[in-house]
Amino acid sequence: MDLSYSTEYETFRGEVRAFLAEHWPPKGDEAALKKREQESRFRRRATEAGYLNRSIPKRYGGSEQAPDLLRAGIIREEFNRVRAPMEVAGLGMMMLVPTLLECGAEWQKEQFVARTVSGEIFWGQGYSEPNSGSDLASLRTRGELIDGANGPEWIINGQKIWSTFAQYAHYMFALVRTEPDAPTKHAGISYLLIDLKQPGITVRPLKQMTGGEEFCEVFFSDARTPAHWIVGARGEGWKVSKATLKHERSSVGGAAASRDLFLKLLELARRTPRNGKPAIADPLIRDRLVQLQGSVESHLYSSYRQLSMAGRGQDPGPVTLMNKLVSTNIGHDIARLARDIIGDDLMIAPQAEGAGGAGPEKWNNQFMGALGVAIAAGTSNIQRNVIAERGYGLPRDPATDKT
Numbered sequence: 001m002d003l004s005y006s007t008e009y010e011t012f013r014g015e016v017r018a019f020l021a022e023h024w025p026p027k028g029d030e031a032a033l034k035k036r037e038q039e040s041r042f043r044r045r046a047t048e049a050g051y052l053n054r055s056i057p058k059r060y061g062g063s064e065q066a067p068d069l070l071r072a073g074i075i076r077e078e079f080n081r082v083r084a085p086m087e088v089a090g091l092g093m094m095m096l097v098p099t100l101l102e103c104g105a106e107w108q109k110e111q112f113v114a115r116t117v118s119g120e121i122f123w124g125q126g127y128s129e130p131n132s133g134s135d136l137a138s139l140r141t142r143g144e145l146i147d148g149a150n151g152p153e154w155i156i157n158g159q160k161i162w163s164t165f166a167q168y169a170h171y172m173f174a175l176v177r178t179e180p181d182a183p184t185k186h187a188g189i190s191y192l193l194i195d196l197k198q199p200g201i202t203v204r205p206l207k208q209m210t211g212g213e214e215f216c217e218v219f220f221s222d223a224r225t226p227a228h229w230i231v232g233a234r235g236e237g238w239k240v241s242k243a244t245l246k247h248e249r250s251s252v253g254g255a256a257a258s259r260d261l262f263l264k265l266l267e268l269a270r271r272t273p274r275n276g277k278p279a280i281a282d283p284l285i286r287d288r289l290v291q292l293q294g295s296v297e298s299h300l301y302s303s304y305r306q307l308s309m310a311g312r313g314q315d316p317g318p319v320t321l322m323n324k325l326v327s328t329n330i331g332h333d334i335a336r337l338a339r340d341i342i343g344d345d346l347m348i349a350p351q352a353e354g355a356g357g358a359g360p361e362k363w364n365n366q367f368m369g370a371l372g373v374a375i376a377a378g379t380s381n382i383q384r385n386v387i388a389e390r391g392y393g394l395p396r397d398p399a400t401d402k403t
């Protein structure tokens, strides 16, 4: 098997390198600008050149390129090599933009997609509630349509929880029960866009065991949103939410992140002494590293399979779920081996704020964060159930609520 790139792709790599040599890191007057401004200018140029936001139409701020796995891989490799910024991060980019492109009204795409792509606005996700996580369709936050002074609008009351970085978000995409008399719990939900900066909304960050505050409770008390800020039809938010979840799971399942993490683990094994030698020379550590490398490589090829199916317009179905599950397990196994390599030093490492840091505290966060990834976007047990039922056609879990 020849896994090298063809001349066409090596030429493309040369073009990407030439672009980066000219634009990153910033030079001249731009070197003095604030990092945020440098990144935003760079992203604009990289999008114009066709390297970023490739799947987003030009009229909504993207570069509208034909799907090409190898080109996308080369761009990621080359951008990572010189630490150039990739697309804006966050839930808006990860979930809302693809959902609006798939299910949104034209005015919603025009008003929200380009501003999200450019990083002008950020979004929180309002799905989970204190008693509705895995059983999301049981959610109780209510939306009532009234004729307000400014035209028809939804009045929203209830509570969301675990909304990632909602304290920094301008807007929220949320699931709200608008048809309480619908025959099934899935049928009465609508997908609403909500301005978080209004008097009826309180956002309260939650303190985590890492010391960070990455999640929030969000309380709605007669909060308002215009009637037409609904994505999809009234009462059909469940269908729209499935589109969002599909994108969320694909992102969480990204094999590139597993590979980057594994490379950091290798680096740790090379520089950490163990019995007078680098840890990587210890046969037990080597054995675990090799097993992990096998998992990382096969995960990478599964993710290529998922992407090529999506590129051909086929629904990757359970492959997306499988990749999310595998990625979660690999992240946890990598963190566990890092913890064993570092040993006792990890226990006395300082708590790192958020996900930052480069020393042992980074691995502390990775270890604890890996537990969270096994819960986010549907827990690993739920993924296993869905893979078994939809992928293998096994009977439905008798413990699962059938309403």
Ligand SMILES: Cc1cc2nc3c(=O)[nH]c(=O)nc-3n(C[C@H](O)[C@H](O)[C@H](O)COP(=O)(O)OP(=O)(O)OC[C@H]3O[C@@H](n4cnc5c(N)ncnc54)[C@H](O)[C@@H]3O)c2cc1C
Residues within 6 Å of the ligand: 124, 125, 126, 127, 128, 129, 130, 131, 132, 133, 134, 135, 160, 161, 162, 163, 164, 371, 372, 373, 375, 376, 377, 378, 379, 380, 381, 382, 385, 397, 399, 400, 401
């Ligand atoms: C890092 C992170 C980020 C998150 N970000 C957001 C966000 O931005 N917005 C948002 O809305 N939510 C977010 N969440 C919340 C997340 O979606 C929920 O935590 C998740 O859906 C699980 O719900 P729960 O916590 O209520 O657990 P529960 O649903 O109560 O589950 C508890 C346990 O029971 C198991 N279980 C439950 N039902 C079944 C079943 N039918 N079969 C087998 N096992 C079952 C689960 O696997 C789990 O182990 C985030 C969570 C994490 C960890």
